[in-house]
Amino acid sequence: MEYRELGRTGYRVSLVGFGGIPIQRIDGAEAKKVVGRALELGINFFDTARGYTDSEEKLGVALKEHRDKVIIATKSMARDREGMAADIEKSLQALGVDCIDLYQMHNIKDEETLEKVLKPDGALAALKEARDQGKIKHIGVTGHVKELLIKVVKTGEVETVQFPFNAVETNGVRELLDLATETGVGAIVMKPLAGGALSNANFALRYLLEYPVSTLIPGMDSVRQVEENAAVGSNPLPLSAAEREELQREVASLGMQFCRRCEYCLPCQQGIDIPSVFLFEGYYTRYGLKEWAVERYRALKAKPEDCLECGECEERCPYNLPIRRMLKEAAQKLG
The missing domain is CATH 3.20.20.100 (NADP-dependent oxidoreductase domain)
Known part of the structure; x- marks a missing residue:
């Protein structure tokens, strides 16, 4: 080292x-x-x-x-x-x-x-x-x-x-x-x-x-x-x-609107593991592991549809991500 x-x-x-x-x-x-x-x-x-x-x-x-x-x-x-x-x-x-x-x-x-x-x-x-x-x-x-x-x-x-x-x-x-x-x-x-x-x-x-x-x-x-x-x-x-x-090339494919998994959005009062949802979406969208991503998404105890739209996660996100909208988009792919 x-x-x-x-x-x-x-x-x-x-x-x-x-x-x-x-x-x-x-x-x-x-x-x-x-x-x-x-x-x-x-x-x-x-x-x-x-x-x-x-x-x-x-x-x-x-x-x-x-x-x-x-x-x-x-x-x-x-x-x-x-x-x-x-x-x-x-x-x-x-x-x-x-x-x-x-x-x-x-x-x-x-x-x-x-x-x-x-x-x-x-x-x-x-x-x-x-x-x-x-x-x-x-x-x-x-x-x-x-x-x-x-x-x-x-x-x-x-x-x-x-x-x-x-x-x-x-x-x-x-x-x-x-x-x-x-x-x-x-x-x-x-x-x-x-x-x-x-x-x-x-x-x-x-x-x-x-x-x-x-x-x-x-x-x-x-x-x-x-x-x-x-x-x-x-x-x-x-x-x-x-x-x-x-x-x-990978940087260009990511853009700027993506989860960095800093976990500052947590805890979600509904128990949604927000970073994991976006992680599985990434595997589904960028890395071609669709079946793997869907299987793990389905195993989550709480999912985006449980969201109360309270917005607390967005207030805590240091990147100002539209988390609520992103969760809905992820659910459409993975659900």
Whole structure:
């Protein structure tokens, strides 16, 4: 595994890190097995969040015996000082550690949120206090809106910035990366595979490593995924002209209106597994696995027809997808 500097934090992080969203789907024993394989292959950066149900707990158990060899990052959606302080304590307990390496203000999605976290009684204040108290070491920010992240980086208060970047989503990335490089802020890339929409992980990850990013954090919940992704970090060759052309063909076929499987839309009050519906639709539409996709769609306990049209999922979606309409379209194909 090769490593790069994480901005001015002083950490050297694996080119491929570990995204902690998917391990919510597997049990503790399997999670320990997956994380163990990641460690064996040199992955040393592990990202999770307060909002990822039991992800912090599972990572904490799996990393307990390797604490001095890994960098643990987590994050909170809390916007004020009190809420962030409480979440930091919960994260410390869930992870089973005395200090967290990187704590991030999560999903800064609009100007109102930005104003709240930066206020004297905002989330940033709690993070700075926790750093002074030795509860966390470094402060970062995550979000999907590059313009807002640029504003946060320019404050000089954060040491890392985490954002979606992949062969499909490139708008605003160059300006953000240039600023991060100039200011010594580590660039952490989430959604490197466009939420699993890009089928060739090897090409997709190698494409990103041609940029001045610190680490990529694809979500992983199987040993096979870990091995495939870690292999790229161990030998990050530039894409050939033919490989680049193949990647761009897939990008062109995707467009921009598709689910990245970030799961921010969940939970659905009707129990609809929204990302899975769109995953099966993708297999049906793009990969020619119609029978397989339909079979798995039929096994879902709740389906799009159970939707109450409440719109909560659309309010939470960082990509502003018309989820209700997309669910109906998926049901027409799969039902």
